[in-house]
Amino acid sequence: MRSNMVFFFVLLLFLVELSGGQNKTEVNVGVVTDVGTLYSNISMRCINLSLADFYASRPDFKTRLVVNVRDSRRDVVSAAAATFELIKKKQVKAILGPWSSMQAHFLIEIGQKFRVPVVSYSATSPFLNSLRSPYYFRATYEDASQVNAVRAIIKLFGWREVVPVYMDNNFGEGIMPRLADALQKINVRIPYRSVIDSDATDDEISLELHKMMNMPTRVFIVHMYPSLAARVFIKAKDIGLMTPGYVWILTNGVIDNLRSINETSIEAMEGVLGVKTYIRNSKDLNNFKSRWRKRFPHMELNVYGLWAYDATTALALAIEEVGTNNLTSSYTDPGENLFEFEALGSSQYGLKLLHTLSRVHFEGLAGELLFVNGQLQSSVFEIVNVVNAGARSIGFWTEEKNLVKKLDHKPPNMGALSTWKDHLKNIIWPRDPSYVPKGWEIPLKGKRLHIGVPKRAGFTNLVEVTRDSSTNIIKATGFCIDFFEAVIKEMDYVVSYEFSSFEKLNGEPAGNYDELVQQVYLMNYDAVVGDTTILANRSKYVDFTLPFIKSGVGLIVPIKDQVKRTSMSFLMPLTWNLWITSFFFFFLIGFTVWVIEHRVNPDFRGPANYQASTIFWFAFSTMVFAPKERVFSFGARVLVITWYFIVLVLTQSYTASLASLLTSQQLHPTITNIDSLLQTGEKVGYQRTSFILEKLKEKGFSNSRLVPFDTAEECHELLQNGNAAAFLELPYSRLFLGQYCNKYKMVEEPFKVDGFGFVFPIRSPLVADVSRAILKVAESPKAMELEGAWFKKKDRSCPDPDISPDPNPSFTSRQLGVDSFWLLFLIAFVMCLITLGRFTVCFLWKTNVNDMWQEFQQPDKDSYINKVEKCPCSSSRHMPENNSQAANQMNNY
Numbered sequence: 001m002r003s004n005m006v007f008f009f010v011l012l013l014f015l016v017e018l019s020g021g022q023n024k025t026e027v028n029v030g031v032v033t034d035v036g037t038l039y040s041n042i043s044m045r046c047i048n049l050s051l052a053d054f055y056a057s058r059p060d061f062k063t064r065l066v067v068n069v070r071d072s073r074r075d076v077v078s079a080a081a082a083t084f085e086l087i088k089k090k091q092v093k094a095i096l097g098p099w100s101s102m103q104a105h106f107l108i109e110i111g112q113k114f115r116v117p118v119v120s121y122s123a124t125s126p127f128l129n130s131l132r133s134p135y136y137f138r139a140t141y142e143d144a145s146q147v148n149a150v151r152a153i154i155k156l157f158g159w160r161e162v163v164p165v166y167m168d169n170n171f172g173e174g175i176m177p178r179l180a181d182a183l184q185k186i187n188v189r190i191p192y193r194s195v196i197d198s199d200a201t202d203d204e205i206s207l208e209l210h211k212m213m214n215m216p217t218r219v220f221i222v223h224m225y226p227s228l229a230a231r232v233f234i235k236a237k238d239i240g241l242m243t244p245g246y247v248w249i250l251t252n253g254v255i256d257n258l259r260s261i262n263e264t265s266i267e268a269m270e271g272v273l274g275v276k277t278y279i280r281n282s283k284d285l286n287n288f289k290s291r292w293r294k295r296f297p298h299m300e301l302n303v304y305g306l307w308a309y310d311a312t313t314a315l316a317l318a319i320e321e322v323g324t325n326n327l328t329s330s331y332t333d334p335g336e337n338l339f340e341f342e343a344l345g346s347s348q349y350g351l352k353l354l355h356t357l358s359r360v361h362f363e364g365l366a367g368e369l370l371f372v373n374g375q376l377q378s379s380v381f382e383i384v385n386v387v388n389a390g391a392r393s394i395g396f397w398t399e400e401k402n403l404v405k406k407l408d409h410k411p412p413n414m415g416a417l418s419t420w421k422d423h424l425k426n427i428i429w430p431r432d433p434s435y436v437p438k439g440w441e442i443p444l445k446g447k448r449l450h451i452g453v454p455k456r457a458g459f460t461n462l463v464e465v466t467r468d469s470s471t472n473i474i475k476a477t478g479f480c481i482d483f484f485e486a487v488i489k490e491m492d493y494v495v496s497y498e499f500s501s502f503e504k505l506n507g508e509p510a511g512n513y514d515e516l517v518q519q520v521y522l523m524n525y526d527a528v529v530g531d532t533t534i535l536a537n538r539s540k541y542v543d544f545t546l547p548f549i550k551s552g553v554g555l556i557v558p559i560k561d562q563v564k565r566t567s568m569s570f571l572m573p574l575t576w577n578l579w580i581t582s583f584f585f586f587f588l589i590g591f592t593v594w595v596i597e598h599r600v601n602p603d604f605r606g607p608a609n610y611q612a613s614t615i616f617w618f619a620f621s622t623m624v625f626a627p628k629e630r631v632f633s634f635g636a637r638v639l640v641i642t643w644y645f646i647v648l649v650l651t652q653s654y655t656a657s658l659a660s661l662l663t664s665q666q667l668h669p670t671i672t673n674i675d676s677l678l679q680t681g682e683k684v685g686y687q688r689t690s691f692i693l694e695k696l697k698e699k700g701f702s703n704s705r706l707v708p709f710d711t712a713e714e715c716h717e718l719l720q721n722g723n724a725a726a727f728l729e730l731p732y733s734r735l736f737l738g739q740y741c742n743k744y745k746m747v748e749e750p751f752k753v754d755g756f757g758f759v760f761p762i763r764s765p766l767v768a769d770v771s772r773a774i775l776k777v778a779e780s781p782k783a784m785e786l787e788g789a790w791f792k793k794k795d796r797s798c799p800d801p802d803i804s805p806d807p808n809p810s811f812t813s814r815q816l817g818v819d820s821f822w823l824l825f826l827i828a829f830v831m832c833l834i835t836l837g838r839f840t841v842c843f844l845w846k847t848n849v850n851d852m853w854q855e856f857q858q859p860d861k862d863s864y865i866n867k868v869e870k871c872p873c874s875s876s877r878h879m880p881e882n883n884s885q886a887a888n889q890m891n892n893y
């Protein structure tokens with residue numbers, strides 16, 4: 001019974017084996033790998049696990065991959081030989097591996113020749129694309145796909161120069177063309193490339209690092225094998241390249257293999273940034289990871305292992321799909337001679353496998369697996385910061401969102417106020433965690449900027465250099481120097497510099513301003529600070545900062561007193577409008593008073609022509625406050641008093657204006673523009689700068705007419721000695737007029753130039769930073785302060801050149817007009833209206849409508865004034881017959 005049972009089981013097992021296992025077709029594939037290395041160990045395990053998982057979940061598949069491993073011995077020739085052997089002896093249908101891009105290069109060529117697809121999971125060099133082999137499948141991301149992520153980081157921080165550091169092999173160089181293109185797009189310069197040999201000695205590495213240190217650029221992009229990077233960083237830390245201000249960005253070549261780097265090297269990398277291949281988390285991936293940890297607790301899984309796993313799955317799927325047709329070798333026995341291969345013809349199978357492989361599409365451990373143009377397409381990279389010997393995620397880069405802190409975050413607005421902190425989590429920078437590097441350092445160890453300063457003869461308020469004869473130390477002062485110092489203080493980083501006077505040994509200027517600027521182009525100076533005008537011609541050789549003071553060329557001419565004291569001068573203080581308005585109001589007031597007083601005041605009565613003359617008489621006698629007529633009614637009194645006040649103001653203003661007109665000078669320029677100057681044929685002076693001379697010649701002044709001068713005093717002398725005019729740049733003319741405002745006037749600005757700027761070599765990153773700092777200073781009160789301090793008047797009677805550049809305002813502005821007095825006139829007018837209105841209402845109230853005119857001509861019977869109108873003076877003249885009565889009344893008071 002028992003033996004029966006055993007027999008039954010054995011039979012069952014035999015049947016299961018027969019039905020499940022035996023009918024499977026074995027398909028040979030080769031694996032070329034550097035046996036014994038860590039990478040190889042990991043990926044080999046992943047390949048075996050992949051096959052085991054694959055066939056366990058798909059027992060009905062007819063094909064079975066059989067892996068034949070060959071050692072490529074870390075060199076290209078062994079890899080090629082191993083491949084030959086696999087194809088020849090084992091007749092493999094596909095090849096997995098190899099590790100390095102250089103080995104891959106050969107394998108792909110061989111694969112193409114024999115139509116054996118090569119599936120690589122770690123060869124990332126973009127150069128492999130250039131082979132354009134359809135038999136090459138890259139189950140990994142091409143290195144160059146990360147350059148946009150690197151570019152995004154550089155753009156975010158606004159670094160303007162970058163030095164790539166890479167190893168000089170296929171892998172290292174592969175990224176360069178795409179990186180250079182990407183940086184070009186955001187105008188980032190690559191001033192230098194640091195190439196390190198893959199087996200460079202420590203000394204060679206040091207030498208290269210020292211070179212990098214002596215350059216101002218502080219941003220490095222490192223693309224090399226982790227083993228080399230480990231050595232480079234240990235050296236970099238020794239030398240002092242891991243200090244505040246330095247930026248290191250590692251590509252995924254290093255970051256993805258950070259685990260393979262030992263503790264000491266990782267510590268040296270503290271604070272570097274990196275781009276890491278991003279693998280989306282999934283259930284399968286987590287399962288796999290936990291299985292891996294259980295089975296291989298001492299081996300850290302990496303991203304290439306996952307790709308090896310996926311690549312094997314893809315290959316198994318494709319081989320199953322191709323089926324078993326044409327599987328048997330199409331090669332005849334190859335014999336010993338390798339080259340006999342060539343005659344063997346091609347494998348039908350390879351072509352089919354090629355097509356099925358390129359259609360494979362599934363969700364692998366490392367994400368979607370689909371070969372587009374023979375390689376995987378990446379879309380997301382993780383940005384990491386090496387902190388505490390590990391890579392800490394600080395954000396992600398995707399094509400659509402650019403840099404974001406979390407993948408599901410919306411990208412922040414790229415508004416003016418967004419900073420890097422809106423895009424990335426906090427970054428720990430090398431050594432000083434909070435010091436955000438500028439990417440550029442100006443005082444290279446001990447080296448200062450060598451700044452040329454012009455030697456001026458006159459107008460030393462702008463710039464003056466003096467040499468201490470005992471110490472030989474150059475001292476520079478003046479507005480331009482002070483402004484430059486204020487600008488440097490505003491810069492984000494320290495710039496140390498020394499001034500050097502552009503002069504010959506005997507103290508003469510060594511050349512004109514063009515020659516001075518040329519010195520920057522010739523690399524004799526690192527910069528020029530002074531009153532250098534920004535000119536198109538000069539900007540061909542150097543870069544100018546933004547102007548720190550406006551300029552132009554002003555035409556200065558002498559002025560002379562031209563006042564005409566004519567018989568009509570007395571009319572000039574007031575405008576015609578004011579004259580007419582005043583006369584109108586005199587009449588209006590006279591008339592109103594007459595209307596109101598007429599009925600109550602005998603002074604305003606009498607025959608019609610007498611009354612008319614009284615109106616005018618009264619009106620104009622108010623001008624001198626001497627009307628003979630007394631005014632009785634209340635309304636008229638208020639009106640007359642108001643009018644007195646207005647007249648007082650008017651006459652006083654007139655007097656003052658007339659006095660100033662007749663006594664002060666009216667200074668008029670002799671020449672008003674450059675064209676009239678051209679026609680006179682007189683000599684003109686010009687400030688000794690090449691560009692004014694150039695412009696004047698262009699304008700048509702002949703050489704013989706032009707006299708140069710250097711100082712304000714020389715200019716004054718020239719103009720006194722019969723030169724018709726002088727041309728000065730605006731800042732100088734401000735100084736000049738502050739000294740001689742009573743004699744000269746700037747009448748025109750015939751030539752425009754931008755202003756004074758500082759000079760730097762072309763494409764110097766300092767230009768942008770200094771320009772920004774200039775704007776900061778120019779918008780601050782400091783600029784006004786500096787101008788106030790240096791643009792001072794020398795003649796005390798002159799207005800401050802800083803405040804009013806033109807000390808001689810024109811004549812018409814002194815005339816008084818209606819607009820100065822309109823309020824007074826308005827008040828007078830309203831008063832007239834009110835009094836007239838009140839009078840009319842009272843009059844109509846009491847009067848019979850029929851004989852209005854009659855009534856108006858009669859004295860007002862009800863008026864108290866008419867009853868008491870007994871002044872002796874007036875009654876004696878008009879009513880002598882009532883004399884006695886008046887006297888009686890007087891006595892009664």
Ligand SMILES: *[C@@H]1O[C@H](CO)[C@@H](O)[C@H](O)[C@H]1NC(C)=O
Binds near residue numbers: 018019020023
């Ligand atoms: C195995 O192959 C034989 C012939 O070679 C066939 O008759 C049989 O059906 C196959 N079995 C399976 C399970 O495919």
Ligand SMILES: *[C@@H]1O[C@H](CO)[C@@H](O)[C@H](O)[C@H]1NC(C)=O
Binds near residue numbers: 036037038039041
């Ligand atoms: C890889 O595995 C082999 C044997 O399986 C072992 O001898 C070797 O040390 C491993 N290599 C590394 C770098 O761990």
Ligand SMILES: *[C@@H]1O[C@H](CO)[C@@H](O)[C@H](O)[C@H]1NC(C)=O
Binds near residue numbers: 048
């Ligand atoms: C993987 O499988 C191949 C063939 O089955 C075997 O030779 C190799 O030793 C295996 N490797 C590991 C790391 O398990």
Ligand SMILES: *[C@@H]1O[C@H](CO)[C@@H](O)[C@H](O)[C@H]1NC(C)=O
Binds near residue numbers: 227234262263264
């Ligand atoms: C770590 O690696 C570097 C470079 O490969 C090497 O120089 C150093 O000796 C290693 N340190 C340790 C502790 O293994």
Ligand SMILES: *[C@@H]1O[C@H](CO)[C@@H](O)[C@H](O)[C@H]1NC(C)=O
Binds near residue numbers: 325326348
């Ligand atoms: C491949 O198989 C097809 C049929 O499936 C056959 O027609 C063709 O001749 C075979 N080619 C070779 C080279 O064996």
Ligand SMILES: *[C@@H]1O[C@H](CO)[C@@H](O)[C@H](O)[C@H]1NC(C)=O
Binds near residue numbers: 537691694
């Ligand atoms: C610029 O330079 C050219 C020749 O170098 C000269 O002919 C031209 O006049 C200059 N222009 C100015 C505005 O100085």
Ligand SMILES: *[C@@H]1O[C@H](CO)[C@@H](O)[C@H](O)[C@H]1NC(C)=O
Binds near residue numbers: 879881882885
């Ligand atoms: C003198 O005054 C009285 C009343 O005051 C008046 O009646 C008389 O007419 C007056 N005489 C003259 C000549 O106007």
